[in-house]
Amino acid sequence: MVVEEENRSMEEGLLQHQNDRDDRRITACVILSTFVAVCSAFSYGCAAGYTSGAETAIMKELDLSMAQFSAFGSFLNVGGAVGALFSGQLAVILGRRRTLWACDFFCVFGWLSIAFAKNVFWLDLGRISLGIGVGLISYVVPVYIAEITPKHVRGAFTASNQLLQNSGVSLIYFFGTVINWRVMAVIGAIPCILQTIGIFFIPESPRWLAKIRLSKEVESSLHRLRGKDTDVSGEAAEIQVMTKMLEEDSKSSFSDMFQKKYRRTLVVGIGLMLIQQLSGASGITYYSNAIFRKAGFSERLGSMIFGVFVIPKALVGLILVDRWGRRPLLLASAVGMSIGSLLIGVSFTLQQMNVLPELIPIFVFVNILVYFGCFAFGIGGLPWVIMSEIFPINIKVSAGTIVALTSWTSGWSLKEEFSPPKKRKCTLIIHCLDKRKIGQTSHKNRKLDKLTQKLMYMSKNLKSLFT
Structure with missing residues (x-):
């Protein structure tokens, strides 16, 4: 009797070990599905960096004023906000795959409208359509990847979304100054067609x-993702039980996400998106050539080096996200961005004071690389990874929509602040993550708060990039 119980326990242990090993398998289908999903993220990156390299050529060929071109750049965020507003509902009604098709429709139409534009109307219409497409992409891609990948590699696979975005930005920066802007628009549409x-x-x-x-269909999908010979009954049952529990727990109304039990999760999601956008990265991305020009650094050389530099840094984040964890990587990214941002502001202040004028161009360029390198491996992509993981399925639609909408509207606001025609004062933003919102508290926060206060005091004395 005892022997039978021991044999039964041993068999159960072996089966459990086998199931755990199956759960950790990375199949060709998971890799293919992730690659297909992030193709549109590459197009998203091309859209984000497009205005920087195409600025001079578009303004000259279509006879645009700086105000018109600035509006053209802003329309990506306007369309993005519209796309984000409907992204969650579309993902629920149509499913993840059909929503990706909707993204592709808007993106391809937008790119082709820009590529063949004869006047500012078609240029702006294409930019808005492109914005709607990438607004949908910003929600559905990380959610889809998080839902199909094994737990132990979920962070890395979801972070590949940001890697492809950075690759798109890099392509535009590297070739945007040497390839015709219409050709670059056609190239931007290719990933969505694929x-x-x-x-x-x-x-x-x-x-x-x-x-x-x-x-x-749940089991069929899991068999494709985990392997035909894999026992997926446990994972399928877990998904169905969890889904049923969450649906019974709430009627899934819009107000559910404001319940006390979800409040902290919502604050973390929105807060991370605000940190990501208000860090100033999108403003520098849109007007990098103008910044290089003002600093006295070669626009073409700066764009090419920047394009090559960003991808390895994004790869660092891809490798470390599941080893270090989300929070340490976010904090490291925030500290590095704070230093880079502060030194960029100091550089332009020294330039206005005519101090070390021969070194200022290099100093500005190096600090931009530091800033974007730290952005690429952390704050650039991790908020979307975390957003796809922290919301339970019963509020994922409404909360994800609000978070994505926050990202696009705050990005538009910042982009308007950086807009040269309006000559607005652009204050230096110091990036500091409040540990209490992420999940841990410590007396060391006080030291960090004091340092932040000092840096904020210093930043008030720094002048804007566009005066």
């Missing part, structure tokens, strides 16, 4: 299938 085809070969999210009560 994604349109690739979606036919990838499975739907098992969690979305569970939400609409397609039990057989």
